[in-house]
Amino acid sequence: MNAKTETTDACDLRFGQVGIACVRVRRVDAAALCEELERRVRAAPQMFSRAAVVLDLSHLLQLPDDGTVDALLEAVRSAGMLPVGLAYGTSETEALASRMGLPLIAKFRAAYEPAAATPAAETRAPEPVARPEPILAPPEAGHPLGAQHHDGSVRSGQQIYARDRDLIVTGAIANGAEVIADGNIHIYGGLRGRAMAGAQGDEKARIYVSDFRAELVAIAGQYRVFEQIPDDLEGRSVQCWLEGEKLLIAKL
Known part of the structure; x- marks a missing residue:
């Protein structure tokens, strides 16, 4: 049991719908948190260096005191990321955020069981944020709106987001570019940047x-970063999906 505790990751890093990372703290250990996030930054500096992050404390058995939370925030900063607020949770979390002068980010509403009820190594996908029904019809299977189309390439630094629907891109996604959809993503060109599907969970x-050369792909917050594309996937037509909490990629 002790060995299992020692090998437990310090945190889970999940990616939100508009490029904000959510750091879900799994144990109160500022040094381990800093080390874990530094490793992520080293693996994908273009993605995570100076990235805006939200701190999610919902998985901890007890909410840490102000000084401990301040140490966790400093650990995030020391790792090279920029904490911008706390994930919306309980009234105690709201009071903590108010005392520390931090905003609550409702998009990352906590939807995790307390540590007493859930094994520490287990992760759960965030619950989608409730939104009014879109005033568009008729609904289609899967997502309520028809797919959003983007003709042509997506340039470096550009972001395309398909809210409540699938996204279809007919051109290439450049390095440093980002495409996001609440539904599926279809790219009929080369993916050299980042693609994140299932952004609301x-x-x-x-x-x-059609042509896989990605920096990062993610589904419902689970992601894979590529410094070097595996030979059997580079330039190939692929599909990406979740199996449990593992993001899988296979040739079409």
Whole structure:
């Protein structure tokens, strides 16, 4: 049991719908948190260096005191990321955020069981944020709106987001560019940048790419970063999907 505790990761790092990372703290250990996040920054500096992050304390058995939270925030900063607020949770979290002068980010509403009820190594996908029904019809299978189309390439630094629907891109996604959808993503060109499907937590979302050379792909917050594309996937047509909490990629 002790060995299992020692090998437990310090945190889970999940990616939000508009490029904000959510750091879900799994144990109160500022040094381990800093080390874990530094490792993530080293693995993908273009993605995580100076990235805006939200701190989620919902998985801890007890809410830490102000001094401990301040140490965790400093650990995030020391790792090279920029904490911008706390994930919306309980009234105690709201009071903590108010005392520390931090905003609550409702998009990352806590949806995790307390540590006493859930094994520490287990992760759960965030619950989608409730939104009014779109005033558009008729609904289609899967997502309520028809797919959003983007003709042509997506340039470096550009972001395309398909809210409540699938996204279809007919051109290439450049390095440093980002495409996001609440549903599936279909890319009929080369993916050299980042693609994130199921941005509101849809674990059944998939990503289809005609020419795979991605920096990062993510589904419902679970992501994979590529410093070097595996030889059997580079330049191939692939699909990406979740199996449990593992993001899988296979040739089409």
